[in-house]
Amino acid sequence: MSTPITRRQLVERGAAGLTLLSLPGLLAACGGSSGGGGGELADVLRFSNWPLYIDYDEKAKTHPTLDQFTAKTGIKVEYFEDINSNAEYFGKIQRPLSQGQSIDRDIIVLTDNERFLGLMIDKGWVEELDKDLIPNFTNLIDAQKSPPFDPDRKYSLPWQSGMTGIAWNEKITGPVTTVTQLFEDPKLKGKVTALNGMGDTPGLVMLDNGDDPSNVTDETWNAAVERIQSAVDSGQIRRFTGNDYAQPLSQGDLAAAIAWSGDIYQLLSSNPSLKWALPTKGGIIWTDNMIIPTGGSVPTASTYMNFVYDPKIAAQITAYVAYVPPVSGTQAVLQKSDPELAKSQLVFPSDEVLAKTHQYDSAALNNQDYIEQWQRVLGA
């Protein structure tokens, strides 16, 4: 038997060595491997999206349109519902992207009324779409053809649009139709929430002030922020939320909230007394866009985008998600399969309603002073 001390020493060294060795190994294995960026169609599409934003079959526990995509093209889809907030998601992916590394995704979905979508495109952390593979591009509705952050639609395609307005619980309060009512009606005190999005709440307040949110100036910004701040200070606004206004609103903890159109539609099944409307002075319209991050496979992503721009597929997704589809012809398809939905102003707003919606100024989203001011209002 060799000297026992040597064996003990070996064990200790081995343990230490193992842990040290495994370290870079783990990092290499689990760090970002450069994806299939380039000209070839991959076998797998890696798609990150927001939760509850694609059709879902409760019984079969699958996403029917994704299965149909696989059946048609042979490409499997790895679907991740890991985007909960533009800021948080961006914070996670910005480091590898800034070094030109892939984040192992072919498509991600970011919102245009927060600065991160524009930031991704400006910094060049996105791949150009292959329009040759997207003949259905012509189905894009006119209103979306040339957004300020991507005038030639080289890098992005809308996934769904939505409107920001006011939701209220009929059992607790009568209709809440203006921001003034929301912020100042004493009956609603402490039972109101506002969205934490810089493009949402200030946008609505600006409209209520009679200002134009698509053209933000220091005056209009300060006026809006002041009103919001006093509503916070007076205790009128309970707190700021992302999607998490939905449960308290449903539960009866809230009387009204600044809310997104599609959420309310989905909530109606559990609480039919919820209502949503654009404020009388107007609301905000925003769009979630699909982009291909650096390292994503352009042909695979483009093929998928073409697939969802087929009105029949868009109809299936919209039927579940109940947001505003960017694909023309969707309404016609739904008139046959789900006429109730086809009539809904939430999903297919009439031109009258659309006229009252505005897009938020994307330059203002990147203004550092505004950002810091807004964070202060949010309480952090």
Place this chain on the structure above:
Amino acid sequence: MSFLHRHKGLTPYLLLLPGILWLALFFVAPLGFLGYQSLQSGTFDTGYTFDWAFSNYWNAISDYHEQFVRSFVYAGIATILALLVSYPLVYWIAFRAGRWKNVFLILIVAPLFVTYLVRTLAWLNILADEGPVVGFLRDIHVLGPDGRLLATSVAVVAGITYNFLPFMALPVYVSLEQIDARLLEAAEDLYASKRQAFLHVTLPLSAPGIVAGTLLTFIPAAGDFINAQLLGTPRQYMVGNVIQSKFLDVLDYPSAAALSFILMALILVGLLAYARAVGTERLTG
């Protein structure tokens, strides 16, 4: 003979090496980087440069002193509440529970095994405006007819207390359990009343546990942000919320780093003062 026999003195260093290396690389070094980052200036868009920006610290204090104070107040109240709630409980377990001591201990620790977030979310359910607890409190007029518990500092402090209670209970239990029953018998023999026995024997002997429990509760509580986020409003936000937002939402790393450092420094100062008052061995064991 073997290497180690000749270099007997090396054994401790070899034992220490892997662990210390890990801590040096992944605890000490990161703090160094944090300090470095806290002295940088710039924004996410334009990039950061190191330029001894002590102004970050000054700005952090002037902008967020309210949140700092609030964090320490909330953590302090929660710690005291945790002590008050758990002391009689663990006293009962240590002295009166007999054979079932360990079972009850498990029950105290049990909440820790439900994911932190899930058990905090359960409170959202329990304290809902239209729920039984608030309803009861309204009935007995503790709350006004429109009163609520959620989205108030009461809920936040209650959440913090609840989540960290086992960390207070366990050390206190350990020190109570180690008290030799004969000491209490002796006190009784010397004509001490039950109350005197408690105040002069039990309580002082349980002091090490109280010290440990206070630290294990206060420190994590001061840096918490989840309770404030889920159960409170921006007016209850603590330093943790600010740091989280600056790091992950606003992407203002230098400010976030400065805030983190100030938080750590304040806690360390408090720790040192506490250690001076109660003796270092009790802390590090």
Place this chain on the structure above:
Amino acid sequence: MRWVKRHLLPAYAFLAFCYLLLPIAVVILFSFNAPSGRYNYVWEGFTLDNWIHWDAPSGIQSAVVKSLEIGVVSTVCATVLGTLLALAIVRHRFRGRGATNMLIFLPMSTPEIVLGASLLTLFLNRQIVTGFGTIFIAHVMFIVSYVVVTVKARLIDFDRHLEEAAMDLGANEWVTFRKVTLPLLAPAILSAALLGFALSIDDFVITYFVSGPTQTFPLFVWGAARVAVPPQVNVVASAIFMVAVLVMIGNVLWGLRARRARESMPAAVPIPEALPRPEPI
């Protein structure tokens, strides 16, 4: 009055336990709920469906698996590192012992948010991509201190007479370590490992900062809390809870049995602890 006084403390204890266990009861109860809509806050009916189809929400299964994987790997690593550290600190005198003690104690006294934030800063600066590997690193880092404290407590009370006896009987250091020290230390190491595993599974704050795109179960819950928490989250949380409680009860019962076995053994071999310490001459 005496009756009240006598029963005041147990009554309080009962109420305190109710308070402690109420949220857990709510969590477990609602794992059996059958909500009609997205939200699981109103009781609508009993169902076992959530338990059968616990992996229905997309992402929950991979999150749970990730949590378990990280838990096992980081616990093993941290337990090894921590035990070695504890052995060094308790049994050896060396320069810097006080400083080492301090170094090990510091992570426990640093708020998690600072630990997470500083690690993220390190990774950002050194351009290390965050993911499984970084979560592993972070977890080992903060678990090690707890392992050291747990094992150290046992080591301090450790009766070295048994080891001395073994060596007197001809065993060398390594064999003694393997056959006497380790087995006696095993319960403490096991406790430390269980504690470490529990800390890893439940960790949110540190993981939140360093996880990048990887999702563990607590991160999944955080994401779900932004929208709607499916009952399956309650299912997983309840399952983890029940397993943990069972393990702890098992631990206690095992300890009781071992003690009873020892007590029933004939005292043929005098146990060193029972011997009175010899008076110093």
